[in-house]
Amino acid sequence: MAPRLSAKSTPKRSRDNMYTKVKTEHYILVTIAACICYLNSLQCGFVFDDMSAVRDNRDLRPQTPLSDLFWNDFWGTPIHKLQLPDILRISQNLMTSKSPPPPWLREAVTRMVILVVGALLLFFGRVMVMGAQLPVFTKFDNPAAVAGVPARQLTYNYLLPVNAWLMLFPCDLCCDWTMGTIPLVETLMDPRNIVSVVFYLFFGLLMWSGLSSDDDHSEVVIMSLSFVVFPFLPASNLFFPVGFVVAERILYTPSMGFCMLVAYGWNLLLEKTYSHWKPVLWGLLVFVLITHSIKTVTRNFDWESEYTIFMAGLRVNRQNAKLYNNVGHALESQDKFHEALEYFLKASRTQPDDIGAHINVGRTFNNLQQYDEAEHAFWKAKELLPRPRAGEPYKARIAPNHLNVFLNLANVISRNKSRLEEADALYRQAISMRADYIQAYINRGDILIKLNRTQEAQEVYERALHFDSSNPDIYYNLGVVYLEQGKTTQALVYFNKALTLEPEHEQALMNSAILIQEIGNAELRKAAYERLQLLLRKGKVNERVYFNLGMLSMDDKRLVEAESWFKKAIEVREDFRSALFNLALLLSDTNRPLEAVPFLKQLLEYHTDHVKGLILLGDIYINHVRDLDAAENCYKSILDMEPTNVQAVHNLCVVHVERGHLQKGEQCLVKAAELAPKEEYIQHHLQIIRSRLHKLHSETSTQIQHEQSGSSLRET
Secondary structure, three states: OHHHHHHHHHHHHHHHHHHHHHHHHHHHHHHHHHHHHHHHHHHOOOOOHHHHHHHOOHHHOOOOOHHHHHOEOOOOOEOOOOOHHHHHHHHHHHHHOOOOOOHHHHOOHHHHHHHHHHHHHHHHHHHHHHOOOOOOOOOOOOHHHHOOOOHHHHHHHHHHHHHHHHHHOOOOOOOOOOOOOOOOOOOOOOOHHHHHHHHHHHHHHHHHHHHOOOOHHHHHHHHHHHHHHOOOHHHOOOOOOOOOOOOHHHHHHHHHHHHHHHHHHHHHHHHHOOHHHHHHHHHHHHHHHHHHHHHHHHHHHHOOOHHHHHHHHHHHOOOOHHHHHHHHHHHHHOOOHHHHHHHHHHHHHHOOOOHHHHHHHHHHHHHOOOHHHHHHHHHHHHHOOOOOOOOOOOOOOOOHHHHHHHHHHHHHHOOOHHHHHHHHHHHHHHHHHOOOOHHHHHHHHHHHHHOOOHHHHHHHHHHHHHHOOOOHHHHHHHHHHHHHOOOHHHHHHHHHHHHHHOOOOHHHHHHHHHHHHHHOOHHHHHHHHHHHHHHHHOOOOOHHHHHHHHHHHHHOOOHHHHHHHHHHHHHHOOOOHHHHHHHHHHHHHOOOHHHHHHHHHHHHHHOOOOHHHHHHHHHHHHHHHOOHHHHHHHHHHHHHHOOOOHHHHHHHHHHHHHOOOHHHHHHHHHHHHHHOOOOHHHHHHHHHHHHHHHHHHHHHHHHHHHHHHHHHHHHO
8 A cells, every 4th residue: 555655645746846836937828828818809899798787887987875786786777675574485495495415515514514504695695685586587588498398407408518518619609699599409309418418427427536536636626626517507597597598708717617627637648648649748738729819819809899799699690689689789879770670670580579679670760760660560579578367467577678668669659749648558558567667757757748747747757766766867857847847946956966876967967057057047157167068078069068158158248258159059050040149149249240140141041030130130231231121121021920020110110211211110110109009119219200200391391481482582
């Protein structure tokens, strides 16, 4: 026995010495290799789940309290608490459904007790936060989860060698393996069952190799298998269904154990191989490292954008409708609606019962302003929803994203003002199916505002706050309700609350600034100015932002700045009615009436019915250009639209007087006085004209008398 023990201990010392010698070099080499392999990934942006998990995650915003991390899910949305009876019921079911542990685990009872107690504590904590029900997954997310016996069990077991093959030979990688990517293993006669059996045999031999030895071999094998198995088990579908078929991301940690097994196996081969074969083993190792590194670099290019990653997925699998949908989403985000529609239609043909595909088709038709086609697609999607049992209310468990069909259909229907009640019914149905459906509350409130039922809209938004008191959109919409009710002070309070929760909420920034400007509170103008400037810094080039900055500058008597803002607004939108008129008025009031004329003409080119613009232009023609014909045309244009417009009638009278037609002017002013008998300036001007007429009549009479007297003298 002594020689045998000595022989076993020698390799251990040799490996320890080698590890100590090259440890630092290994770290440096691995670091350099990783940097080289992933250097080109720096050019990639947020794609796929990164959008909702990182970019749109409210928990990652600076103003969000740190405590929200414990009460929100991975995506930053609230999840519900669970009562103690539910926890006890779940734990009882869990304990009674446990299978007896394998024999080899009994040898480590102490360690396992510690692990189990820790796991149960984590489980209870998670359940208290998350709730009693598992997330809602559809048959499209995980087809095997809704399959019968034995298809479900056979498919789940077949997925194990599929995952193992992805680690062993990561050639055909795909960002999404749901839907029809991997067909179900429906019978025992399916040849894929052989692969499952071979996998279990190989895995069993590997475990036996580790458990049947007491030396370093056992330690390395068990540790490596632990890294492979334990991180993978929760997502394996073996204990409870998950929301995917295969997901490459869950292999990240198991791949560490897999790499340890590969390295350890290669090292054993190197030790037991004759010296002349060792260069071959080194060459094979280098070949594997190079090929996998090249695969990593090329795969990084696939992750450059959403479009590239989903197109890469379609190159691997063309039976996955979700990939077609995601390519369509990527094109849709670039406003390429026609191209997006093609992929959405392919998705609906690949998976005809895919509710999401029909929703996407309808939404794209809506973006293309083909509203009849959009409504048809949404109705098709709604028909595919699970139907309620006879005599029971419609409260089936439906995936949250599928409930969007109610919102989209109602949005299309609400374009017709006569169908607002129908749209309201759809929103109420969506809320009845999911009480915490925040977007349904928001959209329903908007419909109620259009129906002039602002009190009901207020109640709807306040109800929504019970489910999500940190949603800035709800506070913003409550502000809109109060604004519709004429309660400007309360409206501003809710706009400000929305900005407290989300300082860059664009609609709240804009409308609160407009409201402050309209209220005329000088103390708040600075805040309004800063909010509009923030919109500009965000790159929101909007004519309304420029215009309201101009109005604020006008209120503060900063006329040069106001002129600049108005001109920028007109550059963005050349037919901007309010900006054109207010700029012309500013120029006229600052003694630059001739500079105002081009802007007034531009205004009237797009808005021929702009009465104030016609009046201002007529005044400039009279008082500065002295073009009475042009002024008369302006006032006559107004009277063609509004025959009783007092100001236009009066100013036309002024034109007659300026021409010296006093009697015509008097008749005109009499008409104006009849239209507005209480306007003192008209009566005053009428008296002036009559005085001038009387004086002129007197002078004329005197002249006639002198002429008659001279004539009689000559006759005498």
